[in-house]
Amino acid sequence: MEERQTLQEALEAAQAEVQAARLEAARARVAAKFGLPEALATRLRGETETALETDARELSRYAPRRASPANPVGEPPLTPDELRRMSPTEINRRWEEVRRALQEG
Numbered sequence: 001m002e003e004r005q006t007l008q009e010a011l012e013a014a015q016a017e018v019q020a021a022r023l024e025a026a027r028a029r030v031a032a033k034f035g036l037p038e039a040l041a042t043r044l045r046g047e048t049e050t051a052l053e054t055d056a057r058e059l060s061r062y063a064p065r066r067a068s069p070a071n072p073v074g075e076p077p078l079t080p081d082e083l084r085r086m087s088p089t090e091i092n093r094r095w096e097e098v099r100r101a102l103q104e105g
Contacts (some may be wrong), residue, residue: 026052031050034060034104035077077101 012092026049032043036057043059046052060077078094078101091098 023047030056036060077104 027041027044029048030036030044030052031038035051036044036056036059040059044052045057046055078097083091083098084099085097086094
């Protein structure tokens with residue numbers, strides 16, 4: 001009986017470790033998707049990737065973003081209002097930023 005309890009505890013500990021690793025991987029994916037610095041990835045809260053994305057979306061409004069080829073200065077993503085005000089010429093000129101903003105919702 002004691003051996004069974006020990007095995008059950010070991011199983012539960014292993015499952016908790018796997019869940020923690022999955023959550024950490026999800027945090028890293030979401031932080032990368034939103035261009036958040038690695039230091040902010042640990043601040044993302046939520047138990048699902050959807051919840052993490054909601055938190056990242058809010059955090060990315062205030063956080064500096066990493067530079068990328070599509071966003072060399074690391075600016076925040078375009079807002080829906082900014083997208084609506086853009087001319088076709090500006091949309092074409094800033095297509096990578098527009099595409100990213102549309103993907104991120």
